[in-house]
Amino acid sequence: MGCGSSSMKDKKSETVLKAALIIQNWYRRYRARLKARQHYALTIFQSIEYADEQGQMQLSNFFSFMLENYALVCEQSPQLIRRLFESTLQDIKDRQDYVALIDVPDSYDGPRLQFPLTFTDIDLLIEAFKQQQILHAHYVLEVLFETKKILKQMPNFTHIKTSPSKGITICGDLHGKLDDLFLIFYKNGLPSGSNPYIFNGDFVDRGSNSMEILMILFVSFLVYPNDLHLNRGNHEDFMMNMRYGFTREVLYKYKLHGKKILQILEDLYTWLPIGTIIDNEILVIHGGISESTDLNLLHRLERNKMKSVLMPPMSVNGNLTTDLKKNKGGVPVAMHGRLRASQSFSEQLSKNEWGQVVTVFSASNYYEEGSNRGAYIKLSSGMTPRFFQYQVTKATCMRPLHQRVDAMECSAIRILRERIIARKTDLIRAFQLQDYTKSGKLSKTQWAFSMEKTLGLNLPWRSLSSHLVKTDKDGNIDYMSSFQDIRIEKPVKEIQSTLVETLYRYRSDLQIIFNIMDSDHSGLISMEEFRAMWRLFSLHYNVEHIDDSHVDELASSMDFNKDGSIDFNEFLKAFYVVHKFDKLAKSDTTLAEQE
Known part of the structure; x- marks a missing residue:
């Protein structure tokens, strides 16, 4: 009896162990698949963001083209060239013209700042912003003028020293994510004489609270000018703000001013x-360095002439071409991952000195909720850098991993489909070149090659194909299914598809140019200005297969009241992408919840 009982227990234990191992292996494979899907989604986000930054360089080249052909452009479209560049040539009025005429009414119940500012004002501002209050325009302008007054006295690079007892905290991009700034201050303390900070650019754009972040940082800078350091990023740029949202945020929150x-x-x-130089050893600068970075050149640069990374520097006396020729080839252009300069000092560095670069990014949930953590660095003299990670946690971040990955993947595939539909004509041409038998089908390798060659996104297309196309039993892809369930809406059905795709593809660049021209923010642009803008734009971007008559026809169709002006913002909004699968996804979610 005893032996039989023991044998049964051993068999039962063995069965339980096998079951546990099966469950464990299944769970590990399940987690691995989720992580792979998450990785692919992040790869899509990052690839498209990088491609957008290359698009910014195209826009920069467009403005360089405008200036290099300044005389010709002026002769053809003098009104256009004046409108395009007037914002960079205008003088800022006297402080009193802005601030003194703006009264703060008794009914205003937001934070009231007292100048000169103290630590109390920092605390007051933070608490008010936590309650989602808006700082009155009077105080905003006061802070901006005070900040500018001190910044003008500073050199291109701030030199600071640390000690074992007094370190410094370095924060990266915040991009309008106020909750991340609150979390940093909660974990690490508010700025003070004993708790200094460096904020390394990109305070604004993308997020919805860029103004609040600017105000907290600038007020803290005014209270502790020797202990809070602000570097310029590529988004501290009026033209980038037009593209990535901060301009809209300001005009929405401060309609009058x-x-x-x-x-x-x-x-x-x-x-x-x-930038900032710590202990004469560490350079903190936005966008990184290159083999040709020359600090001596950057120290001598007249930084106030760099109005935008997208537009060449120009003098305020209107002598654009002279200024361009003088600086051509010798002005560093700062972008993410790039810093070019006219001279090289890399030969002086050993190979071991390259690669000692740390990237710090402080905006968590950057692409989607749960997509990434933020971080900051603490440095002290003679000590190893310490890295701190965090993530703002909201209701969506508390969901199971598979739900968060589903949301990320859906969003990533959505923006990838939009990129695909914007190049539909080019992709069809590439597919047909590979389709030697005119069967309408390609191998997965041929399809992936065509996608990468046309879109240039460096993505794992073969792995992503299951999300994007239909495949037959032999593994061949119906390449026209790349465009299934998605289309670009357009205001006039007769307009040719090439024009629609071109306008959709370059809509952000066109909107920046329009916003510069629309100096009074009326939202309107004359038909003649639109035609002139399009001619210049299409000439530089080598837009092919589009007749000017089609552009005129489309613009005329948007002039609803026939007053000679079109609402260009509404014009671009007409070209939005329609996703048929969105409704299907919602219905699937509803069914899943019911089950």
Whole structure:
């Protein structure tokens, strides 16, 4: 009896162990698949963001083209060239013209700042922003003018020293994510004489609270000018703000005085230091360094002439071409991952000195909720850098991993489909070149090659194909299914598809140009200005297969009241992408919840 009982227990234990191992292996494979899907989604986000930054360089080249052909453009479209560049040539009015005429009414119940500012004002501002209050335009302008006054006295690079007892905290991109700044201060303490900070650019854009972040940072800087350091990023740039949302945020929150605030910010940005040097050993700069970075050149640079990374520097006396020729080839252009300069000092460095670069990014949940953590660094003299990670946690971040991955994947595939539909004509041409038998089908390898060659996104197309196309039993892809369930909406059905795709593809660039021209923010542009803008744009971007008559026809169709003007913002909004699968996804989610 005893032996039989023991044998049964051993068999039962063995069965339980096998079952546990099977469950464990299944769970590990399940987690691995989720992590792979998450990785692919992040790869899509990052690849498209990088491609967008290359698009920014195209826009920069467009403005260089405008200046290099300044005389010709002026002769053909003098009104257009004046409108395009007037915002960079105008003088900022006297402080009193802005601030003194703006009264703070008794009914205003937001934070009231007292100048000169103290630590109490920092605390007051933070608490008010936690309650989602808006700082009155009067105080915003006061802070901007005070900040600019101090920045103008500073060198291009701020030199600071640390000690074992007094370190410094370095924060990266915040991009309008106020909750991340609150979390940093909660974990690491508020700025003070004993708790200094460096904020390394990209305070604004993308997120919805860029103005609040700027105000907290600038007020903290005014209270502790020797202990809070602000470097300029590529988004401290009035043209980038037009593209990535901060301009819209300001005009929405400050409808009456938003334009004045933007004008002051445009000038203030240029006075932000380029970088910070810690203990004569560590360089903190936005966008990184290259083999040709020359600090001596950067120390001598007249930084206030760099109005935008997208537009060549120009003098305020209107002598554009002279200024361009003088600086051509010798002005560093700072972008993410790039810093070019006219001279090289890399030969002086050993190979071991390259690669000692740390990237710090402080905006968590950057692409989607749960997509990434933020971080900051603490440095002290003679000590190893310490890295701190965090993630703002909201209701969506508390969901199971598979739900978070589903949401990320859905969003990533959505923006990838939009990129695909914007190049539909080019992709069809590439597919047909590979389709030697005219069967309408390609191998997975041929399809992936065509996608990469046309879109240039460096993505694992073969792995992503199951999300994007239909495959037959032999593994061949119906390449026209690349465009299934998605289309670009257009206001006039007769307009040719090439024009629609082109306008959709370059809509952000066109909107930046329009916003510069629309100096009074009326939202309207004359038909003649639109035609002139399009001619210049298409000439530089080598837009092919589009007849000017089609552009005129489309523009005329948007002039609903026939007054000679079109609402260009509404014009671009007409070209939005329709996703049929969105409704299917919602219905699937509903069914899943019911089950």
